[in-house]
Amino acid sequence: MEQTNIPHVLFLPFPVQGHIRPMMKLAELLNQAGSQVTFINTDHNHNRLMSNADLKTSSFHDRSPKFLFRSIPVENAPSLLNIKELLDTLQIVARPAFRQLLISIISDQCRPTCIIADGIMSFVAIDVAEELGIPVITFRTISASCTWTYFHLSKLVETGDAPIPDGNLDKSITCIPGYENVLRSRDLPGFCRVEKPENSFLKFFMRETSAMTRASALILNTVHEIEAPVISRLNSIFTKIYTIGPVHALYKSRISQSDSSNGAGLWKEDRSCMTWLNCQPLRSVIYVSFGSLVCLTRDQVLEFWHGLVNSGKPFLWVVRPDLIVGESGIDPMELEMVTKERGFIVSWAPQEEVLAHPAVGGFLTHSGWNSTLESINAGVPMICWPELADQQVNSRCVSEVWKIGFDMKDTCDRSTVEKLVRDLMDSNKREEIMKSTDEFARLAADSVKEGGSSYTNLEKLIKDIRSMSPI
Numbered sequence: 001m002e003q004t005n006i007p008h009v010l011f012l013p014f015p016v017q018g019h020i021r022p023m024m025k026l027a028e029l030l031n032q033a034g035s036q037v038t039f040i041n042t043d044h045n046h047n048r049l050m051s052n053a054d055l056k057t058s059s060f061h062d063r064s065p066k067f068l069f070r071s072i073p074v075e076n077a078p079s080l081l082n083i084k085e086l087l088d089t090l091q092i093v094a095r096p097a098f099r100q101l102l103i104s105i106i107s108d109q110c111r112p113t114c115i116i117a118d119g120i121m122s123f124v125a126i127d128v129a130e131e132l133g134i135p136v137i138t139f140r141t142i143s144a145s146c147t148w149t150y151f152h153l154s155k156l157v158e159t160g161d162a163p164i165p166d167g168n169l170d171k172s173i174t175c176i177p178g179y180e181n182v183l184r185s186r187d188l189p190g191f192c193r194v195e196k197p198e199n200s201f202l203k204f205f206m207r208e209t210s211a212m213t214r215a216s217a218l219i220l221n222t223v224h225e226i227e228a229p230v231i232s233r234l235n236s237i238f239t240k241i242y243t244i245g246p247v248h249a250l251y252k253s254r255i256s257q258s259d260s261s262n263g264a265g266l267w268k269e270d271r272s273c274m275t276w277l278n279c280q281p282l283r284s285v286i287y288v289s290f291g292s293l294v295c296l297t298r299d300q301v302l303e304f305w306h307g308l309v310n311s312g313k314p315f316l317w318v319v320r321p322d323l324i325v326g327e328s329g330i331d332p333m334e335l336e337m338v339t340k341e342r343g344f345i346v347s348w349a350p351q352e353e354v355l356a357h358p359a360v361g362g363f364l365t366h367s368g369w370n371s372t373l374e375s376i377n378a379g380v381p382m383i384c385w386p387e388l389a390d391q392q393v394n395s396r397c398v399s400e401v402w403k404i405g406f407d408m409k410d411t412c413d414r415s416t417v418e419k420l421v422r423d424l425m426d427s428n429k430r431e432e433i434m435k436s437t438d439e440f441a442r443l444a445a446d447s448v449k450e451g452g453s454s455y456t457n458l459e460k461l462i463k464d465i466r467s468m469s470p471i
Contacts, residue, residue: 006066007113007465008036010105012098012125014118015042015074015086017292018370019141020049022221023118025251026139026244027067032255033462036066038105038112040098046071070105072097087204091123099128106132113468116219119147122211130214135468137461138215142369144227144243145179145397146390147220148234149189150209152176153202161185162192163202169410178230186410187396190388213237219461221245221373224453225443226402240464242457246373248352250448250458270346273316274353280314283361286421287354287380289318290366294387295325300412304364307417308343313425315343316354355380362424363405364417367391372398379441381405381433383420385412403436 009030013023024039031037041049046069074093105112112134117125119140129136140147155175156162169186176183185192191201212218217240224231224243234241244250277285286308290296296304301324308315351371354360355378363375367386372394375382382405384395392409399407406420423429447454 005466006034006036007468008038008110009465010102010112010115011037011039012115012117012121013039013041014120014141015045015090018368019118019120020045021370022141022247023116023139025247026116026219029247029251029254029458030462030465031067035113035462035465036068036110038068038070038110040070040072040101042074042094043071044074070101072101087201090121094121094124095128098124099131102128102132102134114216114465117215119212120205120208122208122215126211126214136215137217137219138212139219139221140212141221142390143372143394143397144220144222144230144234145401146189146369146393147218148178148230149176149183149393150205151234151237153189153192153206153209156188156192157202157206162188164188164193178233182400183393183396187392189390190386190392216240217242217464219244221247221369223376223444223447224457225447226376226440242461244454244458244461246377246444246448246454248370248374249377249444250454253448253455254458269348269350271350273344273346273349274357276344277316277354277357277359280359282358284314284425285357285359286311286313286315286362286364286383286425287349287360288315288364289349289351289371290323290385290387291368291371292320294323294366296323297326298324303412303414304417306414308364308421310414310418311421311425313421316349316360317343317345318347318349318351319345320347352378362421364421367395367398369394373444376404376437376440377444379437381424381430381437383408383424385409402440404433404440405437 009027011023011027013020020041027037027039049069072094074089074097102112114135114137115125115129116137116139119138122138126136152175153162156173159175161171161173161175164185169184171185172181173183173185173188174180189205191205194201218234218238219242220231222243222245231241231243288304288308308317352374355363355374360380362383363371363380364383364385365371365375367382367384368391372382382398384398384405384407386392386395386409395407395409398405406424408416408420424433446452449455
């Protein structure tokens with residue numbers, strides 16, 4: 001491509017599904033607005049992505065003619081068990097590989113206008129981009145609340161609150177402005193629980209969060225009206241913040257439903273669950289999914305299963321092939337056989353469609369930010385069982401700040417699961433939660449309409465990227 005006033009935007013996501021999906025949707029939105037896009041994955045995820053049938057359709061290529069996929073030679077198959085290994089590999093391999101790829105792109109007369117890099121990929125993108133004189137916009141795919149918490153990791157270490165020193169998970173955290181009466185030790189990001197002082201995860205996220213400040217702007221997949229107080233605090237760090245969430249809803253509002261893809265999923269969806277949902281009563285089903293990384297032990301699976309069955313509610317449960325760990329694991333097929341009377345099990349579900357289905361009345365979730373936003377957008381209240389990174393902060397906000405669900409972190413017994421499912425699905429507590437849930441769904445829907453905050457911020461982002469392009 002000759003150097004013209006057409007912007008060329010490079011995307012560099014962190015190589016796991018929960019980060020790739022929202023960045024892919026934003027990439028398509030910018031492509032629709034006239035930008036050339038180059039989307040860079042690791043070799044492993046590039047190959048998985050290229051097997052996605054939706055990206056092979058003529059409709060995708062017709063609407064995305066200037067959309068290229070490239071990869072860097074990093075093999076990864078991340079899970080909760082080897083995420084540290086992935087981070088170690090990325091720190092050794094990814095930066096020189098990205099630099100080499102970027103130089104080759106520039107030599108092909110396709111000099112990028114800017115790089116939109118995942119916040120966790122700052123160590124890869126920012127040094128290289130500064131060396132080559134290319135602006136970087138950082139895209140944090142977690143909530144504004146958790147982003148603000150990450151910016152206080154150094155303070156948490158300074159005050160002795162992280163790593164959590166004495167196992168007192170109910171200690172109040174007072175050093176994060178705006179959350180003095182909200183967060184407890186157990187609500188801090190999961191990597192704060194590692195007892196060793198040399199906690200490599202904690203140090204990694206401290207470095208990455210600091211590096212983010214060298215970016216020219218911050219993109220957040222959130223609704224301004226939902227997280228306005230903390231976004232105003234982030235304005236003390238970033239002069240430009242674009243809140244464009246829920247990005248999956250913004251994507252649907254701007255790209256015709258009949259043309260839109262499934263947003264670059266790395267897992268093959270089992271759509272048989274939609275047929276099953278069609279046979280269930282209105283708002284009767286509890287949907288259960290722990291995302292793409294969280295793993296459960298055999299005992300945890302059994303506690304969830306007994307609690308769900310004992311609640312008396314029909315349930316749809318996503319059981320990935322790698323969900324259950326340990327030598328005494330459970331065969332997902334065996335679990336499916338004993339569940340047929342009360343529920344339905346799939347290896348992966350079309351989650352946005354599931355949550356929007358009228359039969360679904362609640363969501364038992366790991367509190368990943370994509371899942372949280374999708375549930376908010378669909379008006380479905382949540383039961384939160386967080387395990388990793390930002391999930392602990394999200395679940396606390398769901399229960400105590402936004403009042404749109406329950407938080408059962410650090411608890412996994414059948415009686416608690418049964419009680420919370422019943423409370424969420426058909427008690428007086430549901431009526432209270434649904435008032436907030438309905439209001440949040442309205443805010444999310446309004447934000448992506450023309451004139452809404454997310455719609456307007458996307459327009460500002462498009463305009464600002466165009467202003468970077470040489471003419």
